[in-house]
Amino acid sequence: MKVNREDMRCYVVTTRDFLDGRALKDDCEEILKNGATFLQLREKNIDFDEYVNLGFELKEVAKKYNIPFVIDDNIEVAIKVDADGVHIGQSDIDAKTARKLIGEDKILGVSAQNVYQAIEAEKMGADYLGIGPVFPTKTKPNEKLIDLDEVRRISESVNIPILVIGGIDDESIYKVKNSNTDGVAVISYIFNSDTKGKNTRKLREISDELFRK
Structure with a gap:
């Protein structure tokens, strides 16, 4: 297995919506050094x-902190950057084809909404x-x-x-305690904040307490 359950604890998905003139790599460094366990670069x-x-910029930051780094949706970018892997949704390329394209040694993450999709x-x-979600x-308001x-x-x-992903913060995270998830993915709670490092640490601490070892 290329990832373990602990890698899911505090999975961060990027957004540039709240940079306010800062470089994305600087925000990501602040987040990773404060306890994020996984980084996904997401650009639409x-x-x-x-x-x-x-991708190259964030790959170096993730490597510095020994954190898995994947690209959202775009397999061509993931291959060009030689990222650790790619994350795809149900409306993207199918997982079987994605696996063939990226190879057996890369990480493949897949979004799923039900048991059938998960098993497949x-x-x-x-x-x-x-x-x-x-x-x-606000990231996916109509889903x-x-x-x-x-x-x-x-x-x-x-x-x-x-x-699990969607509306996760330091309060809602407690509601998923008994869902048997291994961790949470977060965007706005961390990036839309003036205390990104503090929020990351808090979410990581809660995750370590709540989720199965």
């Missing part, structure tokens, strides 16, 4: 070269699953929420690590 409206340049993703080579989130009972059923149906 960016050209290939800029995505690649950002594992069969096709996924190393971990992202489940969500579990709470309302149907995933019931925490479904998260538990997904966890019981697969043997790979899972995490």
Whole structure:
């Protein structure tokens, strides 16, 4: 297994919406040095070269802290950057094809919303699953929420690590305690904050207390 359950504890997904003139790599360094366990570069409206340049920058930051680093959706960028892997959604390329393209030695994360999708993703080579959104989130405001009972059923149906995403902060995280998730993914709670390092530390501390060893 290329990732372990502890890697899911405090999984951070990037956004440039709240940079206010700062460099993304500087914010990521602040976040990683304060306890983030995984980093995903997520960009939806960016050209290939800029995505690649950002990828190289964040790859070096993640390497400094020995944190897994994946690219969201774009396999071509992930390969060009030689990232640790890629994370894909249900509307993207299928997991089996993604695995063939990136190779067996790279990390493949897959988003899933139900047990069937989770089982299929594992069969096709996924190393971990992202489940969500579990709470309302501005990042994906129109998506149907995933019931925490479904998260538990997904966890019981697969043997790979899972995490939940969507509206996670230092309060809502307690609501997922009994869902058998291995950790949480977060965007706004950390990036939309003037205390990114403090928020990261707090979420990591809570995660270490709540989630299974």
